Amino acid sequence: MQQKKNVFDYVIYVFLGAMVVCMLYPFWYLLVASFSDVAKVNASGGMMLWPQGFTLENYKIALGNESVRSGFINSVIIVVVGTALNLFFTTISAYALSRKWLFGRKQLMIFVSITMFVGGGFLPTYLIVRGLGLYNTWFALWLPGLIATWNMIMMRTYFQQMPEALEESAKIDGANDWQVLWHIILPMSKPMLAVMTLFYAVAIWNSWFSAAIFLEDRTLYPLQLVMRDILITQNASSLMSAGEGGSKPEIAKTLKYAVAFIGTAPILIVYPFVQKYFEKGVMLGSLKE
Amino acid sequence: MTRRQIIWLEIKKCKILYMMIAPAVAYYVIFSYLPLVGLTIAFQDFVPGNGFFDGPWVGLENFNKYFSSYYFWRLIKNTFMLSFWSLVWGFPMPIIFALLLNEIRVEWYKRSIQTLSYLPHFVPMVVVCGIIIDATGSDGLVNTFRSMLGAGSPLMFLQEPQFFRSIYVASGIWQEIGWSSIIYLAALTSIDPTLYEAAEVDGAGRIRKMVHITLPCLMPTITVLFILAIGGMMGSDFEKILLLSKPLTYDTSDVISTFVYRKGLQEGDFGFAMAVNIFNMLINLSLVAFANYTAKKSSQGETSLW
Numbered sequence: 001m002q003q004k005k006n007v008f009d010y011v012i013y014v015f016l017g018a019m020v021v022c023m024l025y026p027f028w029y030l031l032v033a034s035f036s037d038v039a040k041v042n043a044s045g046g047m048m049l050w051p052q053g054f055t056l057e058n059y060k061i062a063l064g065n066e067s068v069r070s071g072f073i074n075s076v077i078i079v080v081v082g083t084a085l086n087l088f089f090t091t092i093s094a095y096a097l098s099r100k101w102l103f104g105r106k107q108l109m110i111f112v113s114i115t116m117f118v119g120g121g122f123l124p125t126y127l128i129v130r131g132l133g134l135y136n137t138w139f140a141l142w143l144p145g146l147i148a149t150w151n152m153i154m155m156r157t158y159f160q161q162m163p164e165a166l167e168e169s170a171k172i173d174g175a176n177d178w179q180v181l182w183h184i185i186l187p188m189s190k191p192m193l194a195v196m197t198l199f200y201a202v203a204i205w206n207s208w209f210s211a212a213i214f215l216e217d218r219t220l221y222p223l224q225l226v227m228r229d230i231l232i233t234q235n236a237s238s239l240m241s242a243g244e245g246g247s248k249p250e251i252a253k254t255l256k257y258a259v260a261f262i263g264t265a266p267i268l269i270v271y272p273f274v275q276k277y278f279e280k281g282v283m284l285g286s287l288k289e
Numbered sequence: 290m291t292r293r294q295i296i297w298l299e300i301k302k303c304k305i306l307y308m309m310i311a312p313a314v315a316y317y318v319i320f321s322y323l324p325l326v327g328l329t330i331a332f333q334d335f336v337p338g339n340g341f342f343d344g345p346w347v348g349l350e351n352f353n354k355y356f357s358s359y360y361f362w363r364l365i366k367n368t369f370m371l372s373f374w375s376l377v378w379g380f381p382m383p384i385i386f387a388l389l390l391n392e393i394r395v396e397w398y399k400r401s402i403q404t405l406s407y408l409p410h411f412v413p414m415v416v417v418c419g420i421i422i423d424a425t426g427s428d429g430l431v432n433t434f435r436s437m438l439g440a441g442s443p444l445m446f447l448q449e450p451q452f453f454r455s456i457y458v459a460s461g462i463w464q465e466i467g468w469s470s471i472i473y474l475a476a477l478t479s480i481d482p483t484l485y486e487a488a489e490v491d492g493a494g495r496i497r498k499m500v501h502i503t504l505p506c507l508m509p510t511i512t513v514l515f516i517l518a519i520g521g522m523m524g525s526d527f528e529k530i531l532l533l534s535k536p537l538t539y540d541t542s543d544v545i546s547t548f549v550y551r552k553g554l555q556e557g558d559f560g561f562a563m564a565v566n567i568f569n570m571l572i573n574l575s576l577v578a579f580a581n582y583t584a585k586k587s588s589q590g591e592t593s594l595w
Contacts, residue, residue, distance in 0.1 A: 008495060012392050020405045023463060026420045027412065029430075046423065046430030093313035096306040103299040108310065115321040117577065121546075121566050123553045124327025125320060127337070132319075146316050177305040206413040209528055213554055224415050231419030232532050256423075260416045267411050275404050 027264070034058055034257035041257070058258035068259055070219055071226035078222050079204045082142045086200040087193070090152045095181045097152075098159035116149050126213060140214035141207075141222075148203075151196055158192045159185060194277045202267060227263045230255055331563035351564035360548060364565075368544040371530070372522040374458045380518055382466050384511065387473035388499060403474070406467025418532040421460050422447060447533060450540040456533070457542075461526065476510040477503065516584045520577035523569060545569045 029048060033041045037053030044052065062068050096102060097109060125144055134140040167180050175183070186193070208224035215221060290298075300307075327341050334347050355361055386406070393399040409417070424430040425446035432443040446452040484502050493501065527546040534542035545565060553562030 009392070009394075012389050013395075013398065016386075016389055016393070016402050017398075020402050023409060023467075024405060026424065027408070030416075030420065042428065045428055045433035047433055089312050089316070092309040096310040096313075099303075099306055101303065102306050102310075103296070103303050108314075112313070112317060115317055118325065118570070118574065119321060120324025120327050121549065121570070123549065123559065123563055123566055124324035124330075124341075126554060127327060127330075127341075127559070128319065128323055130337070143316075144320050146320070147313055152313075177309065181309075202411055206411075206415075208413075208415055209531070224413055227413070227415045227419070228532070231415060232422065256419070260419050264412055264416050267413070271408065271411065272404075275407060 027268075030257055030260055030264070034261045036257075038254050042253075058254055059262075062255045062258040062262060065255065067218070067221070067226045068223070068255070068262070071221050071223035072262065074220060075205060075223040078138055078141060079201055081138070082145075082204045083197060083201045085142055085146060086148070086204075087196055090147050090155060090196060090200075091186070091193075092181070093147060094152050094155035095159055095177070095185060098156045099177075112149060112152070122209075122213065129214060135214060136216045136220070138220065141204075141210050144210065145203075148200070151199060155189075155192060155196060158189065162188060191277065194274070198270075198274050198277055205266060223263050227259055230259050328563060328567055330560055331567050333560050335560040335563070337557060337559060347560070351561045352568070354561055355565050355568065360543075363540070364543060364545045364548050367541055368523055368546075368569075370541070371454060371457055371544060374454055375461050376518055376522065378458050379462050379465065380515065382462050383469035384473055384507065386466050387470040387477060388503060390470065390474065391477050391503065392495070392499075403467065403470075406470070408467070409464045410468035412464075414528050414532065417460065417464060418529060421456065421533060425452075425456060448535065448537045450538045450542070453534070453538045453542040457526075457529065460529070472514065473507060473510060476507055480506045512584060512587075516580040519580040520573070522576055523572045 029046065032048050032051050033044075035051040035054055035056070035058070036044075036048065037055055038058070040052035041048070097105060097112070099105070102108070129135055129140045129144060134143060162185065166184050170180055170184055206224060208222065208228055211222050211225045212228070215225070329341050331351055332346055332348060333339075333343070334345050334350075390399060390403060393402070426432070427443045427445055431446065436443070444452075446456060480503065484506075485498055488498050488502055523545070527544075527550075530542060530544055530547050531550065534547060546569070549562045549566045549569070552558045552565065
């Protein structure tokens with residue numbers, strides 16, 4: 001049904017196009033500024049469409065900075081291990097809860113669902129983490145968010161919708177639940193696993209608050225927390241080595257855009273490949289009822 | 290066989306499933322239910338290092354301290370106002386965006402706009418706030434525009450309380466307009482095309498089709514999301530406020546959750562902070578319950594969260 005376009009169409013096309021350009025401009029500026037001479041960036045008043053005085057110096061300083069480097073490495077480890085833990089425990093509990101013959105299934109579902117509506121907030125969690133001796137370790141980042149209830153329920157719904165025939169025949173051949181999950185259910189759940197991996201990994205990569213309250217040792221800081229000190233508090237007190245000359249605020253100014261871009265780049269790189277899964281994830285979530 | 294034996298057999302059959310769910314149960318007990326037990330410290334003069342029941346018990350003293358404090362109304366007002374204005378401006382935007390996007394019939398153009406508009410949602414909050422600080426600073430983009438329009442000396446937007454809400458709301462729309470529209474776009478694809486065809490036969494133009502077909506078909510989705518938004522009203526974007534607020538702007542930017550953070554974790558006054566936190570939880574729960582009740586009533590029980 002191809003209709004002829006009228007003025008109305010073109011107004012919408014131009015309007016939405018302009019809107020998206022405006023929405024993305026701040027990120028473009030970030031990128032451009034990170035490759036520009038600091039003095040020129042400061043004089044640009046936030047308006048720059050192309051690098052001014054192109055230089056790689058900012059990245060050299062950023063990557064040469066001990067805090068940034070260790071932050072990046074820490075973040076990678078935290079994301080990889082954290083996502084693996086999240087995925088494993090989310091999957092096995094979602095599988096168990098998706099089996100109709102599970103005795104006490106309804107009660108368990110209620111037990112799980114209640115936590116979506118009532119929670120004690122970060123204060124008691126903080127005390128519990130301290131009480132368990134997890135303070136100032138990465139376990140304080142991994143364990144309190146081990147299972148995102150919403151994700152788990154999404155996954156359970158997905159498992160439930162799978163045909164039971166395959167599983168039954170495997171059971172007759174003597175397979176137990178671990179084998180069914182591993183050899184039958186999971187191979188059929190690749191899109192779902194992709195969505196989960198992305199949701200969890202992005203959430204962990206972007207998170208800084210739990211690190212801010214649970215970590216004391218600067219050598220354990222993830223990148224986002226290092227970035228908070230450089231971009232937000234701007235006193236850059238967390239920069240461990242002063243690097244090449246200049247006071248800490250000066251260094252922070254130079255580092256700012258390059259570091260912000262380094263902290264966003266992993267997401268920008270995977271984004272084009274995975275955005276279709278993100279969408280799928282939201283759709284699956286909306287199938288809840 | 291007795292009933293008890295039958296149950297026992299049932300349970301034994303699920304042995305592996307119980308093994309699988311056990312870590313989750315432990316997780317929820319420790320990190321979701323135990324914190325609820327931890328709420329008891331609101332009734333104590335709590336010292337870190339104590340257990341949740343060690344006392345000394347002080348009754349409602351912490352609550353009274355909060356109710357009679359200067360902060361009480363300010364926190365409620367700020368928390369409410371930030372969410373209220375986010376709802377007023379932010380809620381309709383994704384709907385309008387989805388409706389406009391729906392009018393685009395060049396598929397690649399539509400896809401690209403959609404995909405690009407999600408992007409701000411995934412950018413780390415720290416970077417988003419860094420950008421906001423940069424853009425609203427004395428030599429940032431906003432002040433550059435102002436001076437181009439002939440305004441006088443640059444304004445330090447994040448240091449003046451009167452700008453905080455606008456910055457919060459506007460940046461919230463920027464971050465979420467694309468992502469929040471997904472659910473509406475999905476609902477749009479499920480509208481029966483014959484409805485439009487019938488309307489065309491009756492001579493309806495595009496605007497009329499939008500108003501009389503598209504919008505009514507979106508109504509159930511809009512209702513559910515509106516309930517959810519009302520239910521979450523007293524929970525503002527904590528991380529963003531924490532990153533953007535300063536003592537200078539606390540008159541508008543200090544909300545319940547940031548106050549709890551400051552009193553509890555930074556100043557160590559756990560009992561008091563927890564009392565504030567409990568008060569907030571109670572408001573939240575009643576808002577969710579109220580929203581759910583209203584939706585159930587208005588849709589004769591068809592739309593509700595539980």
